Each structure stands twice: as structure tokens, then as C-alpha cells.
Amino acid sequence: MALSVAGKDVGNALLNVVLKSQPFVPRDNITAWMNAIGLIITALPEPYWIVLHERIVSVVNSPSLTSETEWVGYPFQLFDFTACHQSYSEMCCSYTLALAHAVWHHSSIGQLSLIPKFLTEVLIPIVKTEFQLLYVYHLVGPFLQRFNQERTRCMLEIGVAFYEMLLEVDQCNTHLNYMDPICDFLYHVKYMFTGDSVKDQVEKIICNLRPALKLRLRFMHISKMESASVSQQPVSNMSPAPQPTQVPVNVALPVSQ
Structure with a gap:
């Protein structure tokens, strides 16, 4: 907070530690780094951590999610951070998803x-x-x-x-x-x-x-x-059919004079 730059710039720089600096982050400790970012950024005022929403919007608008030809595989593979990370196929979608989970996990209600x-x-x-x-x-x-x-x-x-x-x-x-x-x-x-x-x-x-x-x-x-299904049925079908075991009952009706 004492830095001479806007909170938005600081928040984006914190997110970029994981999202754009993967070669400098130990692969075995990537989740620990994400949790550290979540702890730091959620302890700061709103202008610092609200930039995460902008990153999410950027990913949602990315070709991987908007174009069927950009990603022809199973979508759940695209969202699987662990599989993408272990296979060295870093995807912005899965990394942003995992980082958002880390940040929101440490967020207050x-x-x-x-x-x-x-x-x-x-x-x-x-x-x-x-x-x-x-x-x-x-x-x-x-x-x-x-x-x-x-x-x-x-x-x-x-x-x-x-x-x-x-x-x-x-x-x-x-x-x-x-x-x-x-x-x-x-x-x-x-x-x-x-x-x-x-x-x-x-x-x-x-x-x-x-x-x-x-x-x-x-x-x-x-x-x-x-x-709706009942209203579409014919009137004749709305009355229950007489059961064979049903005993008819004769009721005497009054005769009008």
C-alpha cells in the first residue's frame, strides 16, 4: 500500500507472478505460491484484489472458450489445472481458474x-x-x-x-x-x-x-x-376409467315436482 503506484497495478503485478512468470516459479510449489498470493491480495483494500474479476472476464472472452475450433478437446480437460500443469501444457484458463479459487478461498465473506x-x-x-x-x-x-x-x-x-x-x-x-x-x-x-x-x-x-x-x-x-400436460389432454382422457373391481352404487335422486 506504500508503493507509489495505483492499487490496480499492484494487484495485476501480484497475479502476474503466477499467470505470466511460470518459468521463475518452482513447478512443485506452484499451489503454495498461489495461496501466498491469495493471502496477500485479500488482505489489501478492494482496488487491489478486484482486478481478479477483470482477469476472469478476459479468460471468458478468450478464443479457447468462445470458439469451438480453438479447442476441440473435452472441455473438462481444459479446466483441469493439475493435469495441465503436470503435462507442461500451461493454459491460461486453468491457471486463472486455480488462482481465482486460491484467492477466493482466503477471501472474507x-x-x-x-x-x-x-x-x-x-x-x-x-x-x-x-x-x-x-x-x-x-x-x-x-x-x-x-x-x-x-x-x-x-x-x-x-x-x-x-x-x-x-x-x-x-x-x-x-x-x-x-x-x-x-x-x-x-x-x-x-x-x-x-x-x-x-x-x-x-x-x-x-x-x-x-x-x-x-x-x-x-x-x-x-x-x-x-x-401443462393435463391441459393438453382431451377432455375424455381427463376422467379416470372405471375399475373392474369398483362396485356401482345406485343413488336415489329427488324428482322435481
Whole structure:
């Protein structure tokens, strides 16, 4: 803080120790260096550590996540820091992801409380591809338990933001290749953290998704799906068929005079 430069420049320099100076950092101790950066930068005022959000935006907008031809492999390999580091295939995506986890791990809950706003105001407008969506899920997913314990309101806001982001990706792509992992993650968020607390908001979003996603997420909004299916059935099919074991009962009706 006593340096004669802006906090933003100091924060970027701290992040660059890992992101741009890998040859000078012992490979066996890379995670220790990341944790050291997390401890230092989170102890400083907001202008120093908020630059991490800018780095995340830069990665989300990178060709590796925006272009299908830039990375033709399995996206989860792209996000696996340990595998990339051990194979000497340093990727900005995996390094930034690991560094963000290290910084947020050492952050206070007050610092983490900016993440919902970061998702809704910054990331949702720029997330257009499946790779971007999966990257954001990988980014925030490990901290859902802490949000659930310390800031429930933030947890609910993040849960809704995940669906809004999925809707944006669904509308921007003609085909989705990773619907099953995406839906599995959303079910995990519901049954482990949000429950039915965001059901009303989620139902409105799911109703605008493509049929394949609706089918996979049918248990998120089962009530509306059931009512919709019933309303589409013919009137004759809505009455239950008489059971063979049912005994008819004759009821005497009053005769009008």
C-alpha cells in the first residue's frame, strides 16, 4: 500500500507472478505460491484484489472458450489445472481458474458477496457458449457451500444466475453437447443448497428453454409440467376409467315436482 503506484497495478503485478512468470516459479510449489498470493491480495483494500474479476472476464472472452475450433478437446480437460500443469501444457484458463479459487478461498465473506453482482452484471451478458458456461460453473461451484452457510441470500442469487446464464447460452446455440453435465450440476445445486427457494424464478426461465433441456430439468418445475400436460389432454382422457373391481352404487335422486 506504500508503493507509489495505483492499487490496480499492484494487484495485476501480484497475479502476474503466477499467470505470466511460470518459468521463475518452482513447478512443485506452484499451489503454495498461489495461496501466498491469495493471502496477500485479500488482505489489501478492494482496488487491489478486484482486478481478479477483470482477469476472469478476459479468460471468458478468450478464443479457447468462445470458439469451438480453438479447442476441440473435452472441455473438462481444459479446466483441469493439475493435469495441465503436470503435462507442461500451461493454459491460461486453468491457471486463472486455480488462482481465482486460491484467492477466493482466503477471501472474507464480504469480499465473496460481490460474486452474485459480478455474475449478473458482468458475466451473464458475455457468456454465449457452452465452454463459457461450464467455466463459470467451475469457477463458482466450489464456494456454494460457504455461501449456503454464511450468506444464504447470495446463494439464492447465484442459483438464479446459473439458470439465466443457461438460457442465454441455449438461445445463442443451435445445439448443446453437454446438456447432461450441465443439468446434473443444476440438480446438485437445487438438492444441496437452494431447494424450492428459487422455484418461481427458475420455472419462468426453464419454460423458455429448448424441449431437450426442459425434459432433463422437468423435476425442477414438475408442477407446471404436469399442469401443462393435463391441459393438453382431451377432455375424455381427463376422467379416470372405471375399475373392474369398483362396485356401482345406485343413488336415489329427488324428482322435481
